[in-house]
Amino acid sequence: MPSNPIPRPTESELLILRALWRLGPSTVRQVVEELGADTGYTTALKLLQIMTEKGLVTRDDSARTHVFTPAVPETTTQRQLVDDLLERAFGGSAQKLVLHALAGRKPSAAEVSELRRLLDTLEGK
Amino acid sequence: MPSNPIPRPTESELLILRALWRLGPSTVRQVVEELGADTGYTTALKLLQIMTEKGLVTRDDSARTHVFTPAVPETTTQRQLVDDLLERAFGGSAQKLVLHALAGRKPSAAEVSELRRLLDTLEGK
DNA sequence: TGACATCTACGAAAGAATTCGTATTTAAGG
């Protein structure tokens, strides 16, 4: 039974979710291979079991080898994590967060254009 | 002796750091009052002791009542946390993070202008 | 069928983070 609302994934859970977002529905073994040699099989299995309880993934156990599917969209989770950091570290100022995220980096021209378009939209033109 | 490099603050440690950034050098009691009734005195003291060991704060114990000062700048820590989230949730794409941070929000005209200036700078022209 | 590989379930160990009780020290006021 998933708790409402679905909790923020822990660090390890996020690693697994990212693998599932890349792979789509997958078995434990596929997830472990995607993650590389640093994750033990039973560790990943246990995490997936916990994540199923939390509602972060769903499990199809109709076959002997279960298949896990992300139950939360990548963008929703990303939004959740950004909002969380925004509150905890920036007192809710998206402005400051964005300045930090962009400062000292080199987005491509296309990315800059996209950001400009977003700013246009936000200005309500 | 602070470990190198200074570790990312935990959730509780960040709360305390934020209080110290607002207050400047402070005693345990001042920090506890700033945080409100949900933080016990000895809890805050213990955290500040741990944070001193980690190098997140410095302690002046020349007087009976010790005075704690943040040893990491707010902006540096914010950058550190953004970079961390960038890696863990966005695979390093600052672009996606920024879109999430801004989407669905309503920055002021002045903020939008500031962001435009930043984009100009990033374009390097 | 029998041996072997693979899978899930489960609990517990290990580690990290948080909270708090209690002891001890120190300062202040009568």
Place this chain on the structure above:
DNA sequence: CCTTAAATACGAATTCTTTCGTAGATGTCA
């Protein structure tokens, strides 16, 4: 002095997260 208030130190309980050993079930194939 003596009492009381306020501070630090310290360890331990608690909770959350992560990892892993082991048991049991199930499929595979010679």
